[in-house]
Amino acid sequence: MVDELGFHLRRAQVAAFKQFAQTVTQAEDITPGLYGMLQVIANNPGLTQSALAEAMEVDRSSIVKVVNQLEDKGLIIRAAVPNDRRSYSLRMTAQGKLSLARIEDAVMRQDRDFSAALTETERGVLIGLLKRLGK
Amino acid sequence: MVDELGFHLRRAQVAAFKQFAQTVTQAEDITPGLYGMLQVIANNPGLTQSALAEAMEVDRSSIVKVVNQLEDKGLIIRAAVPNDRRSYSLRMTAQGKLSLARIEDAVMRQDRDFSAALTETERGVLIGLLKRLGK
DNA sequence: TATTGTTATACTCTATAACTATA
DNA sequence: TATAGTTATAGAGTATAACAATA
Numbered sequence: 001m002v003d004e005l006g007f008h009l010r011r012a013q014v015a016a017f018k019q020f021a022q023t024v025t026q027a028e029d030i031t032p033g034l035y036g037m038l039q040v041i042a043n044n045p046g047l048t049q050s051a052l053a054e055a056m057e058v059d060r061s062s063i064v065k066v067v068n069q070l071e072d073k074g075l076i077i078r079a080a081v082p083n084d085r086r087s088y089s090l091r092m093t094a095q096g097k098l099s100l101a102r103i104e105d106a107v108m109r110q111d112r113d114f115s116a117a118l119t120e121t122e123r124g125v126l127i128g129l130l131k132r133l134g135k
Numbered sequence: 136m137v138d139e140l141g142f143h144l145r146r147a148q149v150a151a152f153k154q155f156a157q158t159v160t161q162a163e164d165i166t167p168g169l170y171g172m173l174q175v176i177a178n179n180p181g182l183t184q185s186a187l188a189e190a191m192e193v194d195r196s197s198i199v200k201v202v203n204q205l206e207d208k209g210l211i212i213r214a215a216v217p218n219d220r221r222s223y224s225l226r227m228t229a230q231g232k233l234s235l236a237r238i239e240d241a242v243m244r245q246d247r248d249f250s251a252a253l254t255e256t257e258r259g260v261l262i263g264l265l266k267r268l269g270k
Numbered sequence: 271t272a273t274t275g276t277t278a279t280a281c282t283c284t285a286t287a288a289c290t291a292t293a
Numbered sequence: 294t295a296t297a298g299t300t301a302t303a304g305a306g307t308a309t310a311a312c313a314a315t316a
Contacts, residue, residue, distance in 0.1 A: 004246050005258065006151045008265040010167070013148040014192075015269030016141045032145070033306080050274060062307055064276060086274040086315050111139050117267045123140065126264040130143040132252045134150030168283080185297060197284055199299060221292045221297040273316070281308080286301105293296070 005133075019114055024106045028099070029073075035107065037066055038092075038100055041076055046089045048081070075099055140268075154249055159241045163234070164208075170242065172201055173227075173235055176211055181224045183216070210234055 020032050030038070040055050041047065049067060053060040067090065070076045075096035078088040092100065115123050155167050165173070175190050176182065184202060188195040202225065205211045210231035213223040227235065250258050 003262065004242065005250050005262055005265075006155065006167070006242070006246050007171070008262050009144070009148045009151055010171075012265045012268045013144045016144055019269065020141065031305090032141070036142070036145075048274080058306090059308060060275070061277080061309080065306090084274085084316075088275075107139065107141070111141050115140050115268055118264065122264060125260065127138065127140055127143050129253065129257060129261040129264075130140075130147045133147045133250060134154065166282095183297075193283090194285055195298070196286080196300080200283090219293075219297080221290095223298075271316100274314085275312105276314105277310100277312080279309085279311105282306085284305085285303080288302105289300075290298085291296100292298100293294100 016114055020110055023110045028103045028106055030103055041090050042092050042100055045091050048087045048089060052090060151249055155245055158245045163238045163241055165238055176225050177227050177235055180226050183222045183224060
């Protein structure tokens with residue numbers, strides 16, 4: 001069991017979520033899931049809800065509540081799409097951009113703190129190996 | 136974002152779960168969570184439900200359904216504890232031991248398959264680095 | 271007919287609080 | 294009083310199916 005990669009992967013990930021909750025979520029009221037959504041929206045301004053769902057690999061019905069939450073927080077807006085009245089295009093608000101910058105700072109600190117036992121080189125090696133997993 | 140350890144950790148772990156579901160769960164009807172429980176019970180025969188809950192870092196109320204499932208599958212038994220009639224001691228059944236051996240085979244194959252892109256050395260390095268994360 | 275967003279519904283996993291039977 | 298197991302309940306997070314509006 002101790003030599004199972006899946007086991008150690010899960011253990012590390014659960015620990016990372018717990019630490020995220022105790023730092024970033026507590027300070028900025030953003031869960032790991034919402035943070036991931038914000039990043040996708042910030043890096044793909046104007047994408048539709050369906051596109052966001054596809055990027056996050058979840059069903060588009062599961063996106064609705066998330067987008068509601070981010071909009072209620074004033075971080076993003078749903079805007080009409082000129083040529084398709086079925087769709088909404090998602091964008092960061094000015095406040096959302098400011099908030100995301102602050103959240104990113106907190107996430108970076110948490111991320112570094114979580115891997116504080118590793119050297120910078122080891123951290124890079126770890127990320128490189130993780131990227132090659134799965135298929 | 137791409138240099139965030141937490142992001143890559145989560146991505147890899149989600150991929151591992153998906154692959155586990157498509158292989159081990161499909162063949163042996165055991166989820167990653169149930170498999171983890173089985174391992175703890177197999178390696179700590181006679182432990183109580185509360186001890187199992189502590190080992191898995193979940194509330195003891197969350198253990199009840201899991202133990203029911205494993206018992207319904209005939210993999211484990213709840214046995215009376217001599218000096219404390221409040222507790223149950225958990226053990227693998229003979230069939231449970233046989234099943235676990237088969238499940239472990241499937242898990243080992245899945246685990247190797249998941250990290251097929253890595254050399255044996257790299258796989259060892261990855262596990263070693265993962266073990267040092269968190270606090 | 272097909273697609274977008276939405277709602278209703280359900281299922282899994284987890285937690286908290288309260289109950290029971292013991293200790 | 295405290296503890297072990299249980300139950301009821303609730304909250305995330307996810308999925309499927311069906312619907313209205315639009316393409």
